[in-house]
Amino acid sequence: MIEPMLWFVAGLVMLLLGADSFLKGASGLALHFGISPFVVGLTIVGFGTSAPELAVNLLAAYRDSYGLALGNVVGSNVANVGLILGTCALASPLAVQMRLLRVEGPILIAASIVLWLLCVDGTIGSVDAVILLGGFVALMAYVARNAKLETSEVKEELAEFAQTRTELGRNVVRLLIGLALLVFGAQQMVDAALQLARMWGWSDVLIGLTVVAIGTSLPELASSLMAVYRGQNDIAVGNVVGSNLFNILLILGATAAFHPLPVERSMITFDLPVMVSFMIVAYLFMHRHGKITRREGAVLLAGWIGFNLWQIVA
Numbered sequence: 001m002i003e004p005m006l007w008f009v010a011g012l013v014m015l016l017l018g019a020d021s022f023l024k025g026a027s028g029l030a031l032h033f034g035i036s037p038f039v040v041g042l043t044i045v046g047f048g049t050s051a052p053e054l055a056v057n058l059l060a061a062y063r064d065s066y067g068l069a070l071g072n073v074v075g076s077n078v079a080n081v082g083l084i085l086g087t088c089a090l091a092s093p094l095a096v097q098m099r100l101l102r103v104e105g106p107i108l109i110a111a112s113i114v115l116w117l118l119c120v121d122g123t124i125g126s127v128d129a130v131i132l133l134g135g136f137v138a139l140m141a142y143v144a145r146n147a148k149l150e151t152s153e154v155k156e157e158l159a160e161f162a163q164t165r166t167e168l169g170r171n172v173v174r175l176l177i178g179l180a181l182l183v184f185g186a187q188q189m190v191d192a193a194l195q196l197a198r199m200w201g202w203s204d205v206l207i208g209l210t211v212v213a214i215g216t217s218l219p220e221l222a223s224s225l226m227a228v229y230r231g232q233n234d235i236a237v238g239n240v241v242g243s244n245l246f247n248i249l250l251i252l253g254a255t256a257a258f259h260p261l262p263v264e265r266s267m268i269t270f271d272l273p274v275m276v277s278f279m280i281v282a283y284l285f286m287h288r289h290g291k292i293t294r295r296e297g298a299v300l301l302a303g304w305i306g307f308n309l310w311q312i313v314a
Helices: 002-032 037-062 066-091 099-119 126-149 152-162 168-200 204-229 233-258 265-289 294-313
Strands: none
Touching: 002 037, 002 168, 002 204, 037 066, 037 168, 037 204, 037 233, 066 168, 066 204, 066 233, 066 265, 066 294, 099 126, 099 233, 099 265, 126 233, 168 204, 204 233, 204 265, 204 294, 265 294
């Protein structure tokens, strides 16, 4: 048991380092070629930290572990809200100014419900993949059209978040190293997770919902906590909302386009409804006060802990 656990941790570390290197390289290249820091920051906040989920899901699908792929997305989305928003709100109440987040919240709830409905027939197939990927394209078009309406304070916050060195050679190397670490780290993590699942008598879905989902959510947790420390609450919340949309629309869409994903009955009757509930509760908390308070953060974190304990015990 020790060896696969060590390989899992090693793969996770490579994923974290690869995601950081990949994002810095992509950001530096974008800035080098004249894309505004605001647009680069918005892209990173919205979708950049989901690179580990994408790498793990494509590797899991390649290994024919489709339950792990779906479990990883659902578990990561629950962890993003319960673990990350809950922890960040406990550190400091999360007040939100970014206009897009007030719109993306309902979009995220709608996307979560659509995913649930697409799973009711027991499969996320090629038609479902087209629907999800089409939703991602529409979301990107909406963000590109409306991002310029943000306040100057939000634009400055995002531009500051995106700042990095812009030398061409340095960032090409960053990008390539990051990509290599993501691929190799995902390979080690998926293989080790499947070994652990067999040894513990867990299903692929369960290992994806819990252990793998927590691991792939760590980049969002680190990025969001750092943003809270710097007083950048919009970035902390944007990491979660953007990552969850990315996970549902692009990552699951791309994975299902690669191969149809079978959906276990427990996912339809319990896990997906719980994921939708987390999105709704977090949005209601944020909408009621314009922020997530420490008490509400504690509720989200306790709910996430309870979700994982139930998965393991049940």
